Every structure is written in C-alpha cells, then in structure tokens.
Amino acid sequence: MISADMEGVSGIVHPSETNPGGYDYERGRALMTAEVNAAVAGVLEAVPGAEVLVADAHGPFRNLLPEELDRRARLVRGKPRPLGMLAGLDDDTDAVLFVGYHARSGSGPAVLAHTISDAVLDVRLDGRPVGEIGLNAALAGFHSAPVVLISGDDAACAELLELVPGAATVAVKQALGQAASIALHPDEARDRLHRVAAKAIRRHDQVPLMIVPGPLKVEVDLYGPYTVDLATLIPGVSRAPGARTVSFTAQDVAEAYRLVQLLTQLAQIKPS
Known part of the structure; x- marks a missing residue:
C-alpha cells in the first residue's frame, strides 16, 4: 500500500x-x-x-x-x-x-x-x-x-x-x-x-512494526472550544484539564484512530 x-x-x-x-x-x-x-x-x-x-x-x-x-x-x-x-x-x-x-x-x-x-x-x-x-x-x-x-x-x-x-x-x-x-x-x-x-x-x-498496545489513553488538543463542546457528546469522551483538550480510552489503536477521525470531522461544524 x-x-x-x-x-x-x-x-x-x-x-x-x-x-x-x-x-x-x-x-x-x-x-x-x-x-x-x-x-x-x-x-x-x-x-x-x-x-x-x-x-x-x-x-x-x-x-x-x-x-x-x-x-x-x-x-x-x-x-x-x-x-x-x-x-x-x-x-x-x-x-x-x-x-x-x-x-x-x-x-x-x-x-x-x-x-x-x-x-x-x-x-x-x-x-x-x-x-x-x-x-x-x-x-x-x-x-x-x-x-x-x-x-x-x-x-x-x-x-x-x-x-x-x-x-x-x-x-x-x-x-x-x-x-x-x-x-x-x-x-x-x-x-x-x-x-x-x-x-x-x-x-x-x-523492518520492525510500530506496536502500540491497548487499552490506551488518547488526548486530543482541539483548536476550537465549540469543537470541544461537541466532542464531549460522544460517549466515553471527556473534557480534560485545559479548555481545548479532550480525552478517551481506546481498546486498541484501530479504535483510537476512528475516534480521532471523528473528532477532526466534528471540527468542521460551526455554531448555528
């Protein structure tokens, strides 16, 4: 690939x-x-x-x-x-x-x-x-x-x-x-x-594999406070200390990857 x-x-x-x-x-x-x-x-x-x-x-x-x-x-x-x-x-x-x-x-x-x-x-x-x-x-x-x-x-x-x-x-x-x-x-x-x-x-x-064992804690710093508000509506995602950080626990890298993708897409939504 x-x-x-x-x-x-x-x-x-x-x-x-x-x-x-x-x-x-x-x-x-x-x-x-x-x-x-x-x-x-x-x-x-x-x-x-x-x-x-x-x-x-x-x-x-x-x-x-x-x-x-x-x-x-x-x-x-x-x-x-x-x-x-x-x-x-x-x-x-x-x-x-x-x-x-x-x-x-x-x-x-x-x-x-x-x-x-x-x-x-x-x-x-x-x-x-x-x-x-x-x-x-x-x-x-x-x-x-x-x-x-x-x-x-x-x-x-x-x-x-x-x-x-x-x-x-x-x-x-x-x-x-x-x-x-x-x-x-x-x-x-x-x-x-x-x-x-x-x-x-x-x-x-x-060539060695990059292995990240799960479960793992994922933290994402988001630019927009409104996106942080939306992110906390996702089950399992919470606001971490700091106005722009959300965190969640993923069972494996594949789950973490999917949620990071979703958070990025949420950032495209603007206040109505």
Missing part, C-alpha cells in the same frame, strides 16, 4: 499549492501524481507481481490525477471512508509506503507541519505526541504491516525513524521553515524515490 500526502512532495512549500482552487494547486497535483508513480515503479521493479493499492490521503482525498496514475496500481479516492489515510489496509498487506508526508504539528523547521487539520493542535497516545506519521504507522503496525519507506522533508523523515528504526527515507527537500525549503529537482526526487522504494520492498520483512 502507498499512502500519498501532498505537503511532503518536492517543490511544494505553500498552502496555495496544496488546497483546491489555490494558485498552483493543479501543478501540485501533477507533482504528487508523478512521485506516487515513481514509488509504484519501484515496488513493481522489486516484486513484479505485486498488487499495489494507492490511497489518496491529502485533504479532500481527491488530488491524484487518475488518468496519469500508473495503470498497474489501484486508486483509493474520496471521503469519508474507513481507515482514512490508510483506506484499503488489511491484515494481508505486506508493507506500507508513505509518499509526500509531512511532520506533525509543533515540529520545526518543517514544511507545512500540522496534524490532520488546522483544527487539531496535538494528539497523544499514552502521553506520546504523534502526528499523521505516528498515527498511520501505529495503525499499519496493528495490521502487521511495516512502514518501510517515507518521502518528505528532512523533518518528516526523522519523525518516522524515531518510531520505526530501519525504515527507508527519501528527503526530497530540506526544511527552512513552515513555508520554505531547499528542494531537489522533481526528476531527481522521483529517481531517488524509485530506487529506494525498490530497495525498501526487498527488505520489508526486516
């Missing part, structure tokens, strides 16, 4: 390049699709008969250009959907690759760092802060699938290595700040991604 985000793609540094309708968003979509194709090619070079599932995992989950995607891959597109950024993942998945990923909220310097959306300030699993990289790596581990590769800026690569030692990394840009980087030429980024993806798949059985 390839889970594809957009902020970590080479050449992308600004929200206007990642948000539909923004300046250069269409170029961003093309850059994203090309990097995913490089990863697909690398996987299939290593295992020609592999079944490759690509999950469009940025924003509206409708960014990759279907007609430009490598025809040997299948595309997961649209939302809402089970397992969010890893929709399609199951216990038969041999390996997961994160393409175009970004560092978590509060990281820096890191290009377009955030956690899920601007409505979420932080997520903690048993007190450990995690962003999209950590949440998705933990969910992959729950399904016995190692995260064997990440591409993105240097901060995103370092974040995964702290959680999954032995994963391969492709730093397509060096972060200078939230909206600035020194980036590889897109062709060079794709060449490296192709090569490293092939190597990563060949040694996927040597």
